[in-house]
Amino acid sequence: MSMDGAEVLSRTVTQDEAAILEAWLASLREGASLQSGRIREAELQTQAKTVFGQLREALEGGLDADGGSFAPLRETLGEISRSRAIQGFTPTDTANFIFALKEPIFESLRRTAGSDASDLAAGIVAVGKMLDRLGLHTMEVFLASREEVIGRQGQEIAELSTPVVRLWDGILALPLIGTLDSARTGVVMENLLQAIVDEEAEIAIIDITGVPTVDTLVAQHLLKTVAAARLMGADCIVSGIRPQIAQTMVHLGVELNVVSKATLADAFAVALKQTGRKVVRQQAAPTVERR
Amino acid sequence: MDRIPILKLGGALIVTIQVDMHDRLALALEEDLTAMIARTGARGVLIEISALEIVDSFIGRMLVSIAAVSRVLDAETVVVGMRPAVAITLVELGLELTGIKTALNVERGMSLIQARLLEDDEGHGSHRDDFED
Numbered sequence: 244m245s246m247d248g249a250e251v252l253s254r255t256v257t258q259d260e261a262a263i264l265e266a267w268l269a270s271l272r273e274g275a276s277l278q279s280g281r282i283r284e285a286e287l288q289t290q291a292k293t294v295f296g297q298l299r300e301a302l303e304g305g306l307d308a309d310g311g312s313f314a315p316l317r318e319t320l321g322e323i324s325r326s327r328a329i330q331g332f333t334p335t336d337t338a339n340f341i342f343a344l345k346e347p348i349f350e351s352l353r354r355t356a357g358s359d360a361s362d363l364a365a366g367i368v369a370v371g372k373m374l375d376r377l378g379l380h381t382m383e384v385f386l387a388s389r390e391e392v393i394g395r396q397g398q399e400i401a402e403l404s405t406p407v408v409r410l411w412d413g414i415l416a417l418p419l420i421g422t423l424d425s426a427r428t429g430v431v432m433e434n435l436l437q438a439i440v441d442e443e444a445e446i447a448i449i450d451i452t453g454v455p456t457v458d459t460l461v462a463q464h465l466l467k468t469v470a471a472a473r474l475m476g477a478d479c480i481v482s483g484i485r486p487q488i489a490q491t492m493v494h495l496g497v498e499l500n501v502v503s504k505a506t507l508a509d510a511f512a513v514a515l516k517q518t519g520r521k522v523v524r525q526q527a528a529p530t531v532e533r534r
Numbered sequence: 535m536d537r538i539p540i541l542k543l544g545g546a547l548i549v550t551i552q553v554d555m556h557d558r559l560a561l562a563l564e565e566d567l568t569a570m571i572a573r574t575g576a577r578g579v580l581i582e583i584s585a586l587e588i589v590d591s592f593i594g595r596m597l598v599s600i601a602a603v604s605r606v607l608d609a610e611t612v613v614v615g616m617r618p619a620v621a622i623t624l625v626e627l628g629l630e631l632t633g634i635k636t637a638l639n640v641e642r643g644m645s646l647i648q649a650r651l652l653e654d655d656e657g658h659g660s661h662r663d664d665f666e667d
Contacts, residue, residue: 429622432622432625433618433622436618436621436622437618439618439638440617440618440638443638443639444638445638445642467625467626470625470630471618471621471622471624471625472621473630473636474613474616474620474621474624474625474630474631474636475616475618475621475636475638476614476616476636476637476638476639476642476643477638
């Protein structure tokens with residue numbers, strides 16, 4: 244009498260546990276993940292044993308890889324692929340961890356099924372389906388973890404890319420690079436205001452040479468920053484508006500009702516003047532004739 | 535009900551807000567301050583809010599209206615010591631306090647007021663000369 248896939252599989256995995264595990268480990272050992280030195284053999288073995296043990300238990304509850312009996316196994320696999328994503332494994336390595344189990348199980352099925360072709364076929368289909376599902380789950384977790392890492396990096400870049408520099412006593416500069424969205428404006432504003440308090444600044448120069456486009460939204464964000472700085476008692480000067488951007492702004496009808504200067508140097512000169520300072524040349528220019 | 539004390543220093547009035555502003559306190563402050571300006575003939579009002587951590591639209595509007603009332607009575611309002619978080623909140627609320635002067639700390643705020651007093655004195659002086667001539 245022929246059995247269904249789940250029974251065949253459960254029986255095979257229980258009876259032939261040692262042989263399958265051995266073959267799986269051998270195949271894992273050959274894999275690139277061990278060669279690259281990112282993981283030690285002992286650790287790999289422990290992971291494989293845990294996964295296999297949980298797989299055996301899960302199979303008792305049926306073949307549905309999304310079902311309740313597979314929950315602990317999915318959890319363990321998720322954990323493994325998450326840590327691999329962070330350690331920098333390739334997706335192939337990560338997926339191969341589970342796919343390498345296919346062949347040993349096929350082999351074992353052939354041994355135990357003997358001459359019963361229908362048992363063998365049912366078993367193979369069942370294994371294929373289940374392991375594919377588990378492999379996909381591994382990849383999903385892997386990708387999600389990678390995206391998490393990328394998101395965190397993006398956030399760090401946003402924080403790093405908004406430095407507030409002190410040009411002189413009471414004069415701050417904020418060179419902005421990249422597009423201004425509302426999340427970034429928040430960071431910029433907080434940094435600038437805190438720096439105004441810390442440095443007791445009177446004037447802040449916002450340099451937008453590195454901002455590729457200024458549309459109404461960006462202009463609004465700029466104005467918000469300027470208004471907040473004014474509330475703290477500091478004046479703002481916007482500098483570094485490139486010619487094309489100035490044109491676009493005028494065509495769009497964007498108005499920046501703040502002091503604006505073409506270059507950071509001009510803005511700095513204005514700031515010095517406003518704080519009652521002056522830059523003087525100590526010696527007369529040596530050779531250049533001035534007319 | 536407690537009230538916020540108002541100090542007179544030369545031609546200026548100084549208010550430091552060191553408690554959480556609630557609406558009635560803000561209304562009382564506006565009333566007291568108006569009376570005080572009228573009585574003393576002060577020319578500048580300095581409101582120090584470095585201890586103020588929470589603002590809402592009502593408090594923001596109170597600041598604007600205090601400044602407007604003071605201006606009618608010929609006194610200039612300077613708000614000093616605003617915290618970054620408060621500034622961000624006010625901007626997000628759309629209250630940019632246009633028409634109010636701001637300064638980072640009391641020292642700078644006072645020098646703004648002193649400058650105004652000095653200017654006014656000179657102005658008055660020249661007017662008087664005009665009359666005498």
